[in-house]
Amino acid sequence: MPKVGMQPVRQKQIIAAAIDTIHELGIEQSSIRQIGMRAGISPSLITHYFGSRDELYTLVLRHLNRELSRATVEGLRQANTPMERLLAIAAAQFDPAQFQPAVASTWFALWAGLSGNAEMMRFQTIYERRLASNIAHCLRALVPAKQVEFGVNCLLAMIDGLWVKAAQPTSRITTTNAFPIFRDYVVQLVAQLSRREDGK
Structure with missing residues (x-):
């Protein structure tokens, strides 16, 4: 024992x-x-x-999701405006403790096995829905209502894309410069969507 x-x-x-x-x-x-x-x-x-090994991998994925959620909660505690909250959510996705090559490689490997592991799929689905909901909550105060879903999808795709690029050893995107790129993208996307007429 x-x-x-x-x-x-x-x-x-x-x-x-x-x-x-x-x-x-x-x-x-x-x-x-x-x-x-x-x-x-x-x-x-x-x-x-x-x-089993599969059970260990499920708990690894759960651990990674919890660490990102923890970083998000900590950032949101210090944010006041909708834009500050949105940037806090963005910063959590690139938290140095998680956004590193070994963790990125593990994420991708576990993602690839999601379809064959119902428990891993459940944990990942919960995390992704929570992330999308948090982003949408911020965007509702920043852009027209009918642009919110589009904005959420853009930001989720950008997060995944930067993680993929930063994990590649030959990429110009690194764990150091990825967040500044994403932060600027958030600001530009919100400015663009806020200028659109509702529904267009």
């Missing part, structure tokens, strides 16, 4: 090791044994905490 109070620490170690292993080897080549070796923890202990 694990020592009392050790489980949260162990889980964080295992999740971090899983992210690094997937980044280095790819999700198909990663195994419980390799993840355990990187974490300095026996494979049997990983199975004790997480069950």
